[in-house]
Amino acid sequence: MDRYGLRARVSAELSAFLDGQEALLSQVSTDLEPVVAALRDFLDGGKRMRPAFCYWGWRAAGARDGSAEPAALRAAASLELLQASALIHDDYIDGSDTRRGAPAIHRRFERLHRDGGWEGEPERFGAAAAVLLGDITLTWCDELFTRCGLDPARIHAARPVFDLMRSEVMAGQYLDVLAQARGLSVSTPRETLERARTVLRYKSAKYTIERPLQLGAALATGAADDPLAAALSRYGLPLGEAFQLRDDVLGVFGDPAATGKPAGDDLREGKQTVLVALAAQRATDAQAKALRAGLGDPRLDAAGVEQLCSVIADTGALAEVETRIGELTRDALAALGEASMDEEAREVLGELAHAATARHG
Numbered sequence: 001m002d003r004y005g006l007r008a009r010v011s012a013e014l015s016a017f018l019d020g021q022e023a024l025l026s027q028v029s030t031d032l033e034p035v036v037a038a039l040r041d042f043l044d045g046g047k048r049m050r051p052a053f054c055y056w057g058w059r060a061a062g063a064r065d066g067s068a069e070p071a072a073l074r075a076a077a078s079l080e081l082l083q084a085s086a087l088i089h090d091d092y093i094d095g096s097d098t099r100r101g102a103p104a105i106h107r108r109f110e111r112l113h114r115d116g117g118w119e120g121e122p123e124r125f126g127a128a129a130a131v132l133l134g135d136i137t138l139t140w141c142d143e144l145f146t147r148c149g150l151d152p153a154r155i156h157a158a159r160p161v162f163d164l165m166r167s168e169v170m171a172g173q174y175l176d177v178l179a180q181a182r183g184l185s186v187s188t189p190r191e192t193l194e195r196a197r198t199v200l201r202y203k204s205a206k207y208t209i210e211r212p213l214q215l216g217a218a219l220a221t222g223a224a225d226d227p228l229a230a231a232l233s234r235y236g237l238p239l240g241e242a243f244q245l246r247d248d249v250l251g252v253f254g255d256p257a258a259t260g261k262p263a264g265d266d267l268r269e270g271k272q273t274v275l276v277a278l279a280a281q282r283a284t285d286a287q288a289k290a291l292r293a294g295l296g297d298p299r300l301d302a303a304g305v306e307q308l309c310s311v312i313a314d315t316g317a318l319a320e321v322e323t324r325i326g327e328l329t330r331d332a333l334a335a336l337g338e339a340s341m342d343e344e345a346r347e348v349l350g351e352l353a354h355a356a357t358a359r360h361g
Helices: 003-028 030-043 049-060 069-094 105-116 122-146 152-186 189-221 227-253 274-282 285-294 302-314 317-338 343-357
Strands: none
Touching: 003 030, 003 049, 003 069, 003 122, 030 069, 030 105, 030 122, 049 069, 049 189, 049 227, 049 343, 069 105, 069 122, 069 152, 069 189, 105 122, 122 152, 152 189, 152 285, 189 227, 189 274, 227 274, 227 302, 227 317, 227 343, 274 285, 274 302, 274 317, 285 302, 302 317, 317 343
């Protein structure tokens, strides 16, 4: 994940970009200082996974260290702003209290309102702030990408991938909200599973690995649709799905100290993940009743979380997801071995595959 100090270099590009944005916003009003401070803190905790895959997509296409690399890193760093936008909005939509071990953005601004003794409802202020900060990071994502400093012809060639990626993640986000609203009672278990797989693919898998890889390659070659793009898809899509399946497992069974979120938060939020959908498909009547009663209950206590975890494990859903993670990772690595690309990039992408699906947390 961090060969050549990539994480620190991406972080430095983000910090420099935020310095510039802070200077602009300070001319508008000093009341905007908490906005930039909140975004600095939020962006400080990311793993830089999407920028890493974008950078190694660029290197996979044969690009080397040189005068263009800082600009390529800025383009890659723009994906961290897209991620920030998605997470800020997602946390508000789900009513999450924390992100990366710190208060979620809407909770942070609720506290700012309370501490200031301001008028109105802190919750409404926090919600408005989260919507606006998510919007501004999405806007800044486009700005940093467009002004990264690469040849405009290469940026233009990569733009279709960049635009598609952003549309896909927003479409996936809506489908996720829709699935939670429908719950387990409206759809059949089979329909629930199919919808969960669609959400997994579009809300996370594609924009985490496949599209960043293709974006980096397009920035290097000046072509968004070529044999390398297809090869990167054969590696990136199954790996992205395996990554999200691992994240789903951690969202239920993970250690809060490692995940930065309370145990069972995905269950309280009513996440219709593949893990949950498989459990619903295989559940006995008693297990299905427990799932319907507990899933999406914000008051679900530790005993309730433990009960749902037992249902997911006892139905075999957890074991099936673990098996599927292994299969998808092997498919990705096989596709990587067959692809024609820079050998160092192949080596690093193999390492990234293991890092993205490891049983940490």
